[in-house]
Amino acid sequence: MKKITTIEAENLSITRAKKVVVKNLSFAVKQGEVFGLLGGNGAGKSTTLLAFLGFLTSTEGAARINGVEADVDPAATRRAIAYLPESANLYPHLSARENINYFLSLAKVKSSADDIEMALNQVSLAEEARDQRLSSYSKGMRQKVAIAVAILRQAPILFLDEPTSGLDPVAIDEFNRLITKLAKSGTTVLMVTHDVYGACQVADRIGLLRRGELVGMFEATNDARISVDEVHQAFASGA
Ligand SMILES: Nc1ncnc2c1ncn2[C@@H]1O[C@H](COP(=O)(O)OP(=O)(O)O)[C@@H](O)[C@H]1O
Numbered sequence: 001m002k003k004i005t006t007i008e009a010e011n012l013s014i015t016r017a018k019k020v021v022v023k024n025l026s027f028a029v030k031q032g033e034v035f036g037l038l039g040g041n042g043a044g045k046s047t048t049l050l051a052f053l054g055f056l057t058s059t060e061g062a063a064r065i066n067g068v069e070a071d072v073d074p075a076a077t078r079r080a081i082a083y084l085p086e087s088a089n090l091y092p093h094l095s096a097r098e099n100i101n102y103f104l105s106l107a108k109v110k111s112s113a114d115d116i117e118m119a120l121n122q123v124s125l126a127e128e129a130r131d132q133r134l135s136s137y138s139k140g141m142r143q144k145v146a147i148a149v150a151i152l153r154q155a156p157i158l159f160l161d162e163p164t165s166g167l168d169p170v171a172i173d174e175f176n177r178l179i180t181k182l183a184k185s186g187t188t189v190l191m192v193t194h195d196v197y198g199a200c201q202v203a204d205r206i207g208l209l210r211r212g213e214l215v216g217m218f219e220a221t222n223d224a225r226i227s228v229d230e231v232h233q234a235f236a237s238g239a
């Protein structure tokens, strides 16, 4: 079966504060693929996600979700996307279950208590933590809650902005396994990061972004993940 393209940037350019911060960017992500957009601070990674979410308009080209331009129908593209911003937007004074209920009601999604427990099991959030306030959680635990919301919303697309920054190696491994599992079940993942190792561990393809331009593309094969050394060298050589 031919896989469907769900995320597509076509000659996308974005200007912020009179500066062109994304230049002529083209890439496409197929259903169930994990695509990593890798680059240093200020490369334009978060800006690219915001364009797909319709929060920023393109000055040239297009950012499309399921064939629909984000500029034209931002509500449709946002419905299709679960977005984990750099700093999670959950409520610290609410528990995991309360946060999930709140965000699902915002998204007008109905889920039973059983569904919620199943999602929390899927992300392996410790049972004893589920009724505790998020203010006592580690970043890794908060991310599990955010991903549980994404699972319950059944969003076909997951956007992750620097998801592994601030996580310890155990939490990073656990997180990457979870992302791989979601992608295998059909979720399309666009992850932006400056972490070469993390990107190589989880991504099927990596696009290297430098000052808003795509300067390299790397692909995993059936036999091997993307080479950390190769990507590191390409990344560091342009610093
Ligand atoms: N709110 C903003 N207003 C104007 N310029 C911005 C804003 N946010 C980011 N930029 C600029 O856009 C460029 C890309 O930023 P960003 O997409 O956040 O990079 P990254 O996520 O790769 O670190 C940078 O030059 C940054 O200074």
Ligand SMILES: [Mg+2]
Pocket (backbone or CB within 6 Å): 045, 046, 047, 086, 161
């Ligand atoms: Mg960013």
